[in-house]
Amino acid sequence: MPGSTRASAMSRSERRGRRALWAAAAVIAALVLLALLGPEASPYSYSALDWRHLSIPPGLTAAHWLGTDSLGRDLYVRTLYGLRVSLTIGVLSSAVSLLIGIAWGAVAGWVGGRLDAWMMRMVDVLYSLPYLFIVLVLAALFGRGNVTVLLLAIGAVGWLTLARVVRAQTLSLKRREFIEAARATGLSAPQVVWRHVLPNLAGTVVVYATLLVPQMIIYESFLSFLGLGVEPPRASLGSLINSGARQMLTAPWLLLVPAAVLIVLLLSFNLLGDGLRDVLDPTGR
């Protein structure tokens, strides 16, 4: 088999890394599927109250196999629904961050000179501010229950590192011969950047996007944890963890189930990102 010879050329740690990469990808795929299909496949809705089963502990034979909360809502459905909300906001706000970061970094790196110095100085200043803090204030002022504002506020956090990385890569690409050749054929600067610089950044961007998503999920969950995110009866993993933490003396499963899902989700995304970095961007470390 051709695959086996290639596999034996890899070192043991590399092979272990690949296995972790595939395992993480499989877990994420499973969680995404569950989040998409789980709530619909269950007889319960995320907001349906079941007055005969209040605060039921988990039990495999019971009607609610992961238990219910103090209002009798099914924890399995609510956790998957919260997972769906967290994943959606995480992915969308990562997209916002990617757009800003790529545009900022590419322009600064390509144009260079004073503009570059000014743009990167701004990134430095923003870096030195407690950014989560600013997002908190913005969310509390404008975004209570408003998912669009929430998205933009979180998305505005993640672009700083990406802008730096993209700028550095653009700078080094700019001096390469194929870019010079492209310019010599008479393409305008935006065309060169669009057709030749950005495609070469794809590997780096994919790696950062994977590492960005868990970060965004943390921000979203944190805002929901503080009651600034999605509003009840809707839920995200953060708001579930918050209400679980309030009742952990009497109903610890309300904390443990959503916390476990969030932990598995975050660890898988980090493993996937690290694994992809080793494959796509070996110099990135």
Place this chain on the structure above:
Amino acid sequence: MLGYALRRIAGIVPVLLILLTVSFFVIRLAPGGPFAAGRALSGRARAELERVYGLDRPLAVQYGHYLLALAHGDLGPSYSMRDDTVAGLIAAGLPVSATLGAAALVLAVLSGVPLGVRAALRRGGALDRFLAAFAALTLALPSFVTGPLLALVFGLWLRWLPVAGWQPDTPRDLILPAVTLALPLSASIARLMRASLLEVLNASYIRTARARGLGRARVLWHHALRPALVPVVSYLGPAATYLVTGSLVVETVFQLPGTGRYLVEGAIDRDYTLVMGMVLVYGTLTLLANLAADLLHAWLDPRVRHEPL
């Protein structure tokens, strides 16, 4: 060195002023106000309150008044807690927050540095592998997950430590919050320390020192440790930013009476002066901590001082 320090300190003032200015106008852009509808106030009472606090004047005038008062050290009255001044509220909460942050920082450095050194010296050993797993776990998890989980295990199940709350003079209350806050920081420091010590130990001057017949311990203490600490020290800037925002989270999780809650509560209540006071305090803290880390870095590594800013 002094010139470098002065230039850096002077650089803080404009950043702080920009931060304050932006916050001032952004807060007032938000819908509603401190005495807006839904607060059981008649129209006349509201108008009167707004007149007393000067909120009926043009924004530019309010901004000027705020800066003028600030220059005299006056942070203004709190709109939502009308018996208190902003300065009084901050003075009451800040010791708690500062103690928490300092305890976490000390804990993280005292655990992270030895852990990293040990892992670097016994590369691939049990401790090294433990560090990799520890770092992957603690760096992935936010404190609002680790906090409640630690409280559940050590507070409710094992009953070793208090679950939440804060009585004066009971350091036991501080243990769980400080550990929660310190965990990711400790992991970061240990990883940095490990990587940088490995790099330093590969340097030729270490080989020379060994070749001169110096023992391992002596080489480590006298030659390797100081240069290996440089990345750790420059990480203390970002670490301080993390501590400032992290203490906010941890204070909420463990219900500590620090200043953290004022930020969110103040913003929800549209308590303009309280939010401004918090922005000022936390912004100054972060900038100063970053500055301190940079100065320490410059002291350890003279090349930094001569870089153009």
